[in-house]
Structures are given as structure tokens and as C-alpha cells.
Amino acid sequence: MAGYKGRMGSTAAQMVIDNPDFELVGVFDARSQEQNLGEDDRFKGQDVPAFHDLNLIKTDATVWIDFTIPTAVYENAKFALNHGISPVIGTTGMTDEQVKDLQALAKEKKVGGLIAPNFGISAVLLMQFAQQAAKYFPDVEIIEMHHDDKIDSPSGTAISTAKKIAEVRQPKQQGNPDATETIPGARGAEYEGMRIHAVRLPGLVAHEEVMFGGPGEGLTIRQDSFDRISFMTGVKVAVEKVNQYHELFVGLENLL
Numbered sequence: 524m525a526g527y528k529g530r531m532g533s534t535a536a537q538m539v540i541d542n543p544d545f546e547l548v549g550v551f552d553a554r555s556q557e558q559n560l561g562e563d564d565r566f567k568g569q570d571v572p573a574f575h576d577l578n579l580i581k582t583d584a585t586v587w588i589d590f591t592i593p594t595a596v597y598e599n600a601k602f603a604l605n606h607g608i609s610p611v612i613g614t615t616g617m618t619d620e621q622v623k624d625l626q627a628l629a630k631e632k633k634v635g636g637l638i639a640p641n642f643g644i645s646a647v648l649l650m651q652f653a654q655q656a657a658k659y660f661p662d663v664e665i666i667e668m669h670h671d672d673k674i675d676s677p678s679g680t681a682i683s684t685a686k687k688i689a690e691v692r693q694p695k696q697q698g699n700p701d702a703t704e705t706i707p708g709a710r711g712a713e714y715e716g717m718r719i720h721a722v723r724l725p726g727l728v729a730h731e732e733v734m735f736g737g738p739g740e741g742l743t744i745r746q747d748s749f750d751r752i753s754f755m756t757g758v759k760v761a762v763e764k765v766n767q768y769h770e771l772f773v774g775l776e777n778l779l
């Protein structure tokens with residue numbers, strides 16, 4: 524478990540501990556040198572080796588769960604693949620090139636893995652429904668809403684939603700071509716003619732709305748993760764299945 528001291532890492536570590544079919548064989552976090560999992564209140568009674576330096580990790584793990592940060596996840600995933608450990612990556616913010624590199628490495632090493640921008644079933648379904656709707660409604664805006672500690676924007680889920688929509692959407696100039704922004708950024712980020720808006724507020728966890736508009740009608744699709752427990756069903760499925768493959772998938776739907 525990489526990032527075990529974080530919001531997601533600690534939730535996922537607890538899920539692993541609570542699952543009789545899984546064994547937590549090691550944890551990794553760059554945050555602090557001195558604490559090990561046995562001393563951490565959240566994991567009382569567990570005796571699991573804790574690592575704080577990627578180069579010092581020694582483990583016979585079969586799966587590497589990663590909820591760290593965008594600048595760490597690529598090296599972490601490479602480490603896992605090079606050691607024959609299947610990565611289950613929830614960390615967002617990797618570039619398309621980094622993902623391609625990792626997919627090539629997984630194929631070369633014959634190791635299965637998954638990168639999922641969102642492990643929530645509601646988000647996976649939202650992306651599928653949005654892709655379906657975009658065939659009929661090419662005018663679309665994506666609004667993602669997250670807690671205010673999130674460091675990457677737009678969210679991995681929003682990028683993934685936009686990519687899925689772009690696969691089927693008839694490319695078009697959306698909005699008024701003569702429009703100007705009185706305050707730069709007012710219209711949000713642009714991806715293939717679509718606009719993505721990132722909201723950050725305390726009290727939120729992870730939410731997304733995809734709004735479609737057509738002549739005289741509109742369609743809004745929304746999903747909400749009210750609690751990080753919402754991601755655990757997906758992480759569990761991934762951990763159970765990922766070793767059956769020899770390639771690195773992107774998107775939980777590939778394993779459902």
C-alpha cells in the first residue's frame with residue numbers, strides 16, 4: 524500500500540486488513556520516517572513493515588495499491604512492474620506518455636495492472652452514460668467538484684470523462700465563437716472543444732456533473748462520492764482480478 528498515511532491509502536489499507544482473503548504485507552509513505560504501521564492508531568494490532576524510501580522496499584507483495592501524488596506515482600508503478608508486482612493505481616495526474624510507458628513495461632514484464640481514475644461505481648457508470656448521451660448532445664460541459672486539499676485539476680475522472688466523450692462526439696465549436704473572457708479562465712479548461720470546470724470546497728469529497736444542452740432541452744448526469752468508502756468496492760475487485768492479466772488497463776470498467 525503506497526500512500527498509506529493519506530486519506531485514500533489509510534481507507535484502502537483498512538479495507539485490505541478487514542478482508543480475510545487479503546494480507547497487508549507492506550506499507551509505503553514518504554510522509555514520515557519514524558512511524559510504522561504497528562504504532563499507527565488506525566491500524567492497531569497490525570504488524571506490517573513500513574517503508575519510507577522506494578529504493579529500500581523489500582516485499583513479496585503480489586499487488587501494489589497506489590494512492591500517492593502525481594509526481595510519485597509513475598516511479599512507484601515502474602518499481603512495481605519491474606518487481607513483478609501488479610499495480611492497482613488510484614493516483615491521478617499522470618501524463619498520457621507516462622501511462623503509455625507503463626503499459627509497454629507491463630506487456631514486456633507480462634504483469635497485469637490497472638490505472639483507475641475513479642474506483643466508484645457511480646463514476647464508472649456516469650462516464651458510460653455520458654459517452655452514450657454525447658452521441659446525441661455534442662454540446663457538453665463537465666463540472667467536477669472535490670475537497671479543497673486536492674492538488675491536481677482537473678480531476679482524473681473529468682479528464683477521463685472528456686476523453687470518452689471525445690471518442691463519440693461530433694467535433695464542434697461550442698458556444699459563441701466571438702465570446703471573450705472578462706476574467707481569464709471564466710469559461711474553464713478546454714479539451715477538444717469541451718469545457719471542464721474544477722470546483723474546490725471544504726465539505727466536498729468527490730462529485731461530478733456532466734451537463735448536456737440541445738435545442739429547448741437539457742440533460743444533467745451527476746454522481747457523488749459522499750465518503751471514501753465508495754471507492755473500496757472497486758479497489759477490492761481490482762485487487763482480486765488484476766493478477767489474471769498480462770497488461771495494464773486504464774479504467775475500472777475493464778475489470779468489472
Ligand SMILES: NC(=O)c1ccc[n+]([C@@H]2O[C@H](COP(=O)([O-])OP(=O)(O)OC[C@H]3O[C@@H](n4cnc5c(N)ncnc54)[C@H](O)[C@@H]3O)[C@@H](O)[C@H]2O)c1
Pocket residue numbers: 525526527528529530531532551552553554555589590591592593594595612613614615616639640641642643675754
Ligand atoms: N481512483 C480513485 O478512485 C481515487 C479516489 C480518491 C483519490 N484518488 C487519488 O488518489 C491520490 C491520493 O489522494 P488522497 O486524498 O489520499 O491524498 P493524501 O494527500 O491524503 O495522501 C497521499 C499520501 O501519499 C504520500 N506521499 C507523498 N509523496 C509520496 C511519495 N513520493 N511516495 C510515497 N508516498 C507519498 C503522502 O505522504 C500522503 O500520505 C490522489 O491522486 C487522488 O486524486 C483517486
Ligand SMILES: O=C(O)C1=N[C@H](C(=O)O)CCC1
Pocket residue numbers: 615640641669670673674677678679680681728729
Ligand atoms: O479525492 C480525490 O483527489 C479524488 N480524485 C480522483 C480524480 O482525480 O478523479 C477521483 C475521486 C477522488
